[in-house]
Amino acid sequence: xxxxxxxxxxxxxxxxxxxxxxxxxxxxxxxxxxxxxxxxxxxxxxxxxxxxxxxxxxxxxxxxxxxxxxxxxxxxxxxxxxxxxxxxxxxxxxxxxxxxxxxxxxxxxxxxxxxxxxxxxxxxxxxxxxxxxxxxxxxxxxxxxxxxxxxxxxxxxxxxxxxxxxxxxxxxxxxxxxxxxxxxxxxxxxxxxxxxxxxxxxxxxxxxxxxxxxxxxxxxxxxxxxxxxxxxxxxxxxxxxxxxxxxxxxxxxxxxxxxxxxxxxxxxxxxxxxxxxxxxxxxxxxxxxxxxxxxxxxxxxxxxxxxxxxxxxxxxxxxxxxxxxxxxxxxxxxxxxxxxxxxxxxxxxxxxxxxxxxxxxxxxxxxxxxxxxxxxxxxxxxxxxxxxxxxxxxxxxxxxxxxxxxxxxxxxxxxxxxxxxxxxxxxxx
Amino acid sequence: xxxxxxxxxxxxxxxxxxxxxxxxxxxxxxxxxxxxxxxxxxxxxxxxxxxxxxxxxxxxxxxxxxxxxxxxxxxxxxxxxxxxxxxxxxxxxxxxxxxxxxxxxxxxxxxxxxxxxxxxxxxxxxxxxxxxxxxxxxxxxxxxxxxxxxxxxxxxxxxxxxxxxxxxxxxxxxxxxxxxxxxxxxxxxxxxxxxxxxxxxxxxxxxxxxxxxxxxxxxxxxxxxxxxxxxxxxxxxxxxxxxxxxxxxxxxxxxxxxxxxxxxxxxxxxxxxxxxxxxxxxxxxxxxxxxxxxxxxxxxxxxxxxxxxxxxxxxxxxxxxxxxxxxxxxxxxxxxxxxxxxxxxxxxxxxxxxxxxxxxxxxxxxxxxxxxxxxxxxxxxxxxxxxxxxxxxxxxxxxxxxxxxxxxxxxxxxxxxxxxxxxxxxxxxxxxxxxxxxxxxxxxxxxxxxxxxxxxxxxxxxxxxxxxxxxxxxxxxxxxx
Numbered sequence: 001x002x003x004x005x006x007x008x009x010x011x012x013x014x015x016x017x018x019x020x021x022x023x024x025x026x027x028x029x030x031x032x033x034x035x036x037x038x039x040x041x042x043x044x045x046x047x048x049x050x051x052x053x054x055x056x057x058x059x060x061x062x063x064x065x066x067x068x069x070x071x072x073x074x075x076x077x078x079x080x081x082x083x084x085x086x087x088x089x090x091x092x093x094x095x096x097x098x099x100x101x102x103x104x105x106x107x108x109x110x111x112x113x114x115x116x117x118x119x120x121x122x123x124x125x126x127x128x129x130x131x132x133x134x135x136x137x138x139x140x141x142x143x144x145x146x147x148x149x150x151x152x153x154x155x156x157x158x159x160x161x162x163x164x165x166x167x168x169x170x171x172x173x174x175x176x177x178x179x180x181x182x183x184x185x186x187x188x189x190x191x192x193x194x195x196x197x198x199x200x201x202x203x204x205x206x207x208x209x210x211x212x213x214x215x216x217x218x219x220x221x222x223x224x225x226x227x228x229x230x231x232x233x234x235x236x237x238x239x240x241x242x243x244x245x246x247x248x249x250x251x252x253x254x255x256x257x258x259x260x261x262x263x264x265x266x267x268x269x270x271x272x273x274x275x276x277x278x279x280x281x282x283x284x285x286x287x288x289x290x291x292x293x294x295x296x297x298x299x300x301x302x303x304x305x306x307x308x309x310x311x312x313x314x315x316x317x318x319x320x321x322x323x324x325x326x327x328x329x330x331x332x333x334x335x336x337x338x339x340x341x342x343x344x345x346x347x348x349x350x351x352x353x354x355x356x357x358x359x360x361x362x363x364x365x366x367x368x369x370x371x372x373x374x375x376x377x378x379x380x381x382x383x384x385x386x387x388x389x390x391x392x393x394x395x396x397x398x399x400x401x402x403x404x405x406x407x408x409x410x411x412x413x414x415x416x417x418x419x420x421x422x423x424x425x426x427x428x429x
Numbered sequence: 430x431x432x433x434x435x436x437x438x439x440x441x442x443x444x445x446x447x448x449x450x451x452x453x454x455x456x457x458x459x460x461x462x463x464x465x466x467x468x469x470x471x472x473x474x475x476x477x478x479x480x481x482x483x484x485x486x487x488x489x490x491x492x493x494x495x496x497x498x499x500x501x502x503x504x505x506x507x508x509x510x511x512x513x514x515x516x517x518x519x520x521x522x523x524x525x526x527x528x529x530x531x532x533x534x535x536x537x538x539x540x541x542x543x544x545x546x547x548x549x550x551x552x553x554x555x556x557x558x559x560x561x562x563x564x565x566x567x568x569x570x571x572x573x574x575x576x577x578x579x580x581x582x583x584x585x586x587x588x589x590x591x592x593x594x595x596x597x598x599x600x601x602x603x604x605x606x607x608x609x610x611x612x613x614x615x616x617x618x619x620x621x622x623x624x625x626x627x628x629x630x631x632x633x634x635x636x637x638x639x640x641x642x643x644x645x646x647x648x649x650x651x652x653x654x655x656x657x658x659x660x661x662x663x664x665x666x667x668x669x670x671x672x673x674x675x676x677x678x679x680x681x682x683x684x685x686x687x688x689x690x691x692x693x694x695x696x697x698x699x700x701x702x703x704x705x706x707x708x709x710x711x712x713x714x715x716x717x718x719x720x721x722x723x724x725x726x727x728x729x730x731x732x733x734x735x736x737x738x739x740x741x742x743x744x745x746x747x748x749x750x751x752x753x754x755x756x757x758x759x760x761x762x763x764x765x766x767x768x769x770x771x772x773x774x775x776x777x778x779x780x781x782x783x784x785x786x787x788x789x790x791x792x793x794x795x796x797x798x799x800x801x802x803x804x805x806x807x808x809x810x811x812x813x814x815x816x817x818x819x820x821x822x823x824x825x826x827x828x829x830x831x832x833x834x835x836x837x838x839x840x841x842x843x844x845x846x847x848x849x850x851x852x853x854x855x856x857x858x859x860x861x862x863x864x865x866x867x868x869x870x871x872x873x874x875x876x877x878x879x880x881x882x883x884x885x886x887x888x889x890x891x892x893x894x895x896x897x898x899x900x901x902x903x904x905x906x907x908x909x910x
Contacts, residue, residue, distance in 0.1 A: 016697060255816075278801035288812070298800045306804070312815060313751075314807045318452040327451060 001425060002036040003029075004148040004165060006139060006158035018178050020162045021210070022154055024237050028418030035422060040161070042135060046098040074374055129192065136160035143169045150174060150425045155390055156181070156193060159200025172205040172349045172428040174421075179254075180217050183341040185198030186266045198222050207426045208232050208421065210344035212366020231421040233369050235412040236349035254394045256287045259332040261325065261347055262339075269338035269361065269378045274301060276336070279385035280392075289312065292328050329354035333398070334391050338378045348373065352409040357401030359387045360424060370410070372404040431610075431657065432666050432705040432713075433697060433795045434624065436596065439477070439603075440538050442468050448806055452814045463798060466512045468504075473513040473830055476677035481519045483687055487694045496528045496729065499673070500573045503536030504554045504774055506563060516565055524564040530706040531560045532596065533568040533763060538575040539773035541735055542583045542725060544605060544751045547758070552770070553590060571596060571624060571707035574831055575775055577670075577727040578734070581625075584615040592621070594711050596670065599625035600725045600732040600865045611662035612713040621645070623719055624728060626670045630656065639684040645800035646739040647685070650692035652883045654700050665713055666705075731760065737778040742769040742804040747778055753818060756820045762821045768814055771853035777807050 002112050007022040029035045139161030143151075151161030151173045159175055166173040181193045201207055201222050207229045209215040215231045218224050258280075260273045277289040282294060291301065291314070298316070305314045320328060327336070335351035335358045342364035349366065351358050352373070360367050361378035374391070376383040440701045446461035470872025487495050498518070515673050523529045527830040535541060541548040553572070560568050571594035572587045579597035587595050607613075609625035630653065637643045645652065657667055672679070680686040694704065728736040738744055750772060757769045780803035797803040 107849075294449075299799075301742055302804060304800050306741040309745055309748070311808045312812060313744050315450045315809060315812060317454070318805070319888045325450065 001039065001150065001429070002040050002148040003150045003425065004038050004106075004146065004171075006151070006153040006161045006165075014234055018155060021178060021234050021344075024258075024414040025421065027237075028235075028414030028416075029421070031418065034423060038142075038148060040139065040142060042157075043256070067221045075189065084388050087362045108265050117317060120285055130158050131159055132196070136164040140164035140168045143171075149429050152421075152425075153200065154178065156197045156200060159196055159203075163200060163203045163362060166203060167293050173203055174206045174208060174408040174424060174428065175200050175204040176208045176210075177201075177214055177343070178216055179343045180208055180214065181200055181220070182221055183214075183343055184265075185237055185269055186340060193206055204228070206230060208424060208425050210234055211368050213341075213368065214343040217288055230420075230424055232417050232424070233365070234344045234346055234349075235414040235417050236346060236353060236409060236417050237414065238410065239350075239353045248305065254286065256333040257331050258288060258334045258336060258388055258392070259290045259292060259328060260336050260338070261320070261328060261351075262337065264291065264293050264298040264301055266297060267339060267341055268295070268338040268384070270295075270297055270301050270385065271304065272338040272378050272381050274308070274310075274314070274379040275307075275383035276388060277314055277336070278310055279381060280388050281310050283389060284392070285313070289314045290317060290328070290332075291315070292324060292325075294318040303412075308374075325350075326354065332356045334359060335390055336384065336388065337361060337364060337366075340378050349409050349412065352402075352405040355402040355406050357398055357405060359384060370388070370408065370421060372401055374401075430701060430703050431660070431664060432667060432703050432710060433657070433682065433827075434705050434707060434710055435497040436500065436532065436626075436668065436670040436707065436710050437497065438500045438573075438670060439505050439673045440500075440509055440575075440776075440877055441465070442473065442507045442774040443508070443537065443771040445777070445806055445810055446469070448809045448813075449730060449855060450809055454816055455766075457813060459814075460771070461796070461809045465508060469508045470672050470795065471513045472678055473509075473516045475682070476674045478519055478674060478691060479682070479687060480676040481523055483691050484529075485523055485526070488526045489524070491694055491698055493528060494704060496530070496706045496709075498530040498569060498706050499533055500532040501560070502534060502535055502538040502575070503552070503559055504538055504771065506559050513807050515591060521564055524566060528706075529714050530569045530708060531564055531566070531572045532571060532707060533557045533560065533592075534573045535575050536777055537770040537773045538651065540575060540578060540734075541751075541772075541773060542574055542578060542745070543734070543738075544747075545754050546586055546749075548754055548773075549586060550590060556793050564742045568585055570711060572624075574902045579721060579726075580724040581617045581722060583724065584621050584623075588615070588618045589619040594624055594707060596623040596624050596626065596668070596707070597721075598725055598727040599668075602732065603721055603725060605801070607717065608661065608664055610666055611716040612666060612710060613717055614715035615720045616718035619715075619718060622713075622715055623708055624666070624668050624707060626668050628727065630667065631669050631671045633909070634686075634689070635675050635679070638675075638680045638686055638689070643751055648689065650689050650696045651694065653689075654696045655700065657697070657702065658700060660811070666710055676904070680809075715799060715869050723796055734780055735784065737775050740783050742781045742798075742800060743778045744785070746781060746804060746807055749808075753815060756818055760818065760821050761809055765814075765821055768817075772811065772814060773809075776870065777803070778788075781807070800857050814816075845897065 005026070007026065024040065026037060029037055031110055048359065061243050130198035135157070143165035149171060150171070151162050151165045151169070151171055152175075153159050153173065154176045155178045162173050163344050164177060165171070177197075180197060183191045184260075201218060201224050205220060205228075207224060209218055209229055209231050211233065215229050216345060218229050258277070260268075260270060264270045268414045271292065273289070280287060281289075289310075299423045305311050305316075317324075317328070327353055330353075332351065333356070335348060337348050337358065337360045339361050340363060341347060342361065345360065346366075348358040348360050348364075348370070358370075359374040359376060362375050363378050367373070367375050374387040376387060391401065438676075444461045445459050446464075446608070448456070448459060451773055474556075486496055489578050497585060501520070524531070533556050535549065536552040536559065539552060541552055557568050570592055572590075572592040573596040574583060574587075577596055577598050579595060584595060594612075595615075604625070608906050609627050613623040613625065615621040615623060621772070633645070633648060633653070637645070640646060660667070676686050676690055697704070724734055725732050726734060738747055753769070779796050781799045781800045786800055793805070797806065
């Protein structure tokens with residue numbers, strides 16, 4: 001079976017959970033001999049090798065088709081990179097800002113009519129919606145040139161491409177919902193984004209959600225028939241031995257460290273972490289709280305921590321890159337994910353791999369499958385503080401969580417998730 | 430004859446390097462040597478040295494008639510020693526003319542005066558000593574606090590330290606209709622005279638000099654002196670105080686600022702103005718008392734503390750820093766002492782100001798992208814400093830507790846011994862009473878005194894208060910024996 005997959009970033013350009021999930025899932029797929037994947041990927045960085053880029057169709061959008069062999073993948077996979085400027089985790093306003101800040105003046109790709117039907121923005125547009133429809137047209141073009149059995153589109157930016165491919169090829173469409181705009185916006189939904197999501201879900205033959213939490217949102221908020229929606233949980237890539245060894249020695253820290261790691265946005269509930277920290281600091285002093293990451297609520301969080309007067313015990317690191325994430329886990333005694341609405345949440349799994357006990361909010365998809373984690377409601381800062389205090393002060397608790405948690409998480413394999421996805425494919429063809 | 434008092438302020442902080450969370454507990458060096466060196470070199474080369482040459486020429490030309498005063502912060506003097514020793518020589522040459530006075534302030538250009546008197550006094554003493562060491566002459570009797578911060582309370586501390594005057598801002602909300610061009614005195618400590626900065630004339634040089642859109646552009650020495658002539662003839666003083674880097678750095682040489690500086694003394698002396706040092710202004714009688722309840726400064730339109738303590742970030746950082754003061758005082762560790770001083774420099778808090786953040790106007794020489802950035806970096810450094818401090822302070826404290834415990838046991842033992850002795854004495858007295866009636870009158874009061882004194886120390890000792898028995902036990906022993 002051949003799958004045309006509209007996916008996201010691949011190493012080294014991984015910036016968050018969506019890319020990690022795409023990567024893990026695709027890797028898991030390659031373990032099945034009957035699965036072939038044609039992977040279409042938007043390249044937003046402009047640092048790719050121009051020599052191997054070819055043109056496709058009548059438009060001048062750059063597309064590079066190549067066979068790639070990724071370490072750990074059981075067989076080689078065909079990948080198509082498309083010169084379209086899409087980024088995961090953006091809404092239209094942020095996108096515009098990002099484009100204005102960083103891309104203007106960089107190499108602009110001049111695009112022209114696509115078979116005379118549509119006027120492109122001319123280069124990397126500043127309009128996200130325009131780029132999405134560009135991507136959709138390219139999706140259609142690719143669909144006419146390749147043969148496949150199923151189309152699989154990840155997250156809303158790819159839905160239109162999936163729909164277009166379905167239209168030209170008549171093959172079934174599976175969409176994969178990693179998040180909805182209800183999660184990202186906290187209920188304050190952007191109608192344009194909602195529309196695209198809704199269209200994708202309506203056009204899809206099957207919808208895969210990353211948790212039952214998201215499945216319910218899809219059913220209730222988007223009015224989708226429940227039998228069309230299937231939950232397939234994410235998993236976690238096993239850490240290679242040298243990476244866990246890489247975790248640094250604690251240095252001179254004689255303080256316990258409690259970590260929040262993620263984008264500092266409303267969705268992730270950073271303010272509850274601060275309030276819980278404040279409560280814990282009233283009871284014990286040899287503890288340090290770290291908020292790692294950046295985001296639109298960062299400044300507000302800094303002010304809040306300052307106002308509470310806990311900044312001598314509360315540090316902000318800013319955005320962490322690459323190995324710093326592992327270093328951070330290596331330093332942590334407790335990992336807290338107080339997300340207000342988290343479709344899945346891979347980061348607690350990564351923490352558990354590093355033997356760090358985790359506290360997660362009940363409002364996260366990952367809470368549905370994890371047993372060896374403390375689960376609290378995101379708003380219940382007292383329960384959160386209580387759990388933090390307990391894990392820090394009762395070594396037995398810490399030991400149990402870190403050992404059992406590691407065991408549990410090591411059994412969450414992408415192969416399992418991939419098998420479920422494969423079952424979904426077979427159910428639609 | 431009006432007196433012009435020129436006061437040039439020089440301050441550079443030790444800027445902190447980018448100090449990440451991961452540096453905490455492993456990296457204990459906090460300063461950005463490259464930035465600090467390049468900033469101070471820039472200032473020295475573009476401004477201080479050429480301006481010093483002009484002042485030296487003017488002093489030689491006009492003999493005693495031309496006088497100036499400087500405030501050079503302790504951190505700047507440290508940086509001169511490290512990065513620009515020729516600047517020290519240059520200032521020393523100026524000092525040797527006898528027409529230049531150096532004003533004392535806080536060593537770290539800190540705002541310790543607001544919260545910690547001991548620290549404030551200590552920093553002023555260090556700064557005085559530093560000035561005397563470098564320039565071979567005592568400091569002025571007029572004090573100038575960092576950023577000209579002043580209030581009644583600060584005035585009281587300044588007078589207590591033996592100063593006879595203080596510089597501060599001629600802030601409008603304090604003066605009202607009054608003119609800054611007189612000598613005033615503190616309302617609460619009337620012997621302390623106040624010299625008020627004429628911010629209008631000072632800022633015309635500092636900010637407006639090269640602004641071509643300014644209605645008075647170009648500003649020449651003649652024009653400045655002409656404005657001074659227009660002032661009320663009864664007014665006695667004109668305090669011009671500005672950062673020295675105005676000459677050549679803030680206002681580049683191409684604006685003609687050095688020519689302005691060269692001609693100002695010439696024109697002013699020709700027009701019968703006299704130049705005076707702060708000390709010489711102390712001869713003038715104050716015209717009125719000024720009561721300043723809330724601290725004022727020379728910064729921003731508000732002329733208050735909001736540049737350093739205006740938002741919650743600044744307050745948090747400031748309070749967390751000074752919370753450590755007691756522990757630092759008990760530490761002899763020299764590195765802790767130096768870091769403690771450099772971390773107090775007011776610029777660190779200024780960088781966290783959100784006042785003009787939204788308008789995009791930035792504090793000059795601010796190395797940070799945003800106030801939040803400044804705050805995060807400072808707090809990371811402060812976290813490490815606190816840990817270092819704990820490490821240094823803790824062993825000392827532990828030894829202390831043990832020693833005190835031992836002392837307590839020792840005192841208890843002594844107490845028992847003396848109690849036994851007391852019992853012995855008592856029996857002897859009882860015997861003596863029976864034996865000899867004449868002795869009775871002599872021995873009675875002794876016995877009573879001994880008995881009453883016995884109880885008190887025992888009671889306190891059992892409460893395990895370390896110090897009380899330590900002091901009393903030997904005293905009581907003496908009384909008994």
